[in-house]
Amino acid sequence: MSFEVGASRPLRALHRLPWGTEEERQPHEHDYRIEVIVERDGVDERGVVCDLDVLGAGLDDVLARIAGRDLDEIKPADAEGVTVELLAEWLHGSLADVVQRAGGEMLAVRVWEAPDAFGGYRAPVA
Numbered sequence: 001m002s003f004e005v006g007a008s009r010p011l012r013a014l015h016r017l018p019w020g021t022e023e024e025r026q027p028h029e030h031d032y033r034i035e036v037i038v039e040r041d042g043v044d045e046r047g048v049v050c051d052l053d054v055l056g057a058g059l060d061d062v063l064a065r066i067a068g069r070d071l072d073e074i075k076p077a078d079a080e081g082v083t084v085e086l087l088a089e090w091l092h093g094s095l096a097d098v099v100q101r102a103g104g105e106m107l108a109v110r111v112w113e114a115p116d117a118f119g120g121y122r123a124p125v126a
Contacts, residue, residue, distance in 0.1 A: 004039045
C-alpha cells in the first residue's frame with residue numbers, strides 16, 4: 001500500500017508538432033495544467049508523504065523556467081517536437097531531486113493539454 005500527495009499548477013507555453021496539421025506545425029500556445037503526484041510506501045514520522053510546501057516551491061521554480069517560452073528549448077535531441085509525454089518526462093527529471101529531498105519515492109507527472117486529455121510520465125526519484 002502506498003500514500004500519495006500532489007500539486008497542480010497552470011502553465012502557458014509554446015510548442016509545434018512538425019508532423020501535425022498546418023496549424024500544429026506553426027508555433028502555438030497551450031494552456032496546460034501540470035499535475036504532480038508523489039508517492040511513498042509509508043508516511044514519515046510526521047505522518048506525511050512529503051513536504052507539500054517544498055513540492056509546491058520546486059514545481060513553481062521549474063515552471064517559471066519554461067512559462068511563456070518555446071518548448072523547443074527543452075526538446076530532446078532525438079525528438080521532432082515536444083509532446084505532452086515528453087514535457088512530462090522533462091518535468092519529472094527537473095523535479096526528481098526536489099521530490100527525493102522532500103521525502104518522496106515515486107513521482108508521476110501529468111500534463112493536461114485539455115480538460116479531457118493528458119500525457120504523463122511516472123518513475124522512481126532515486
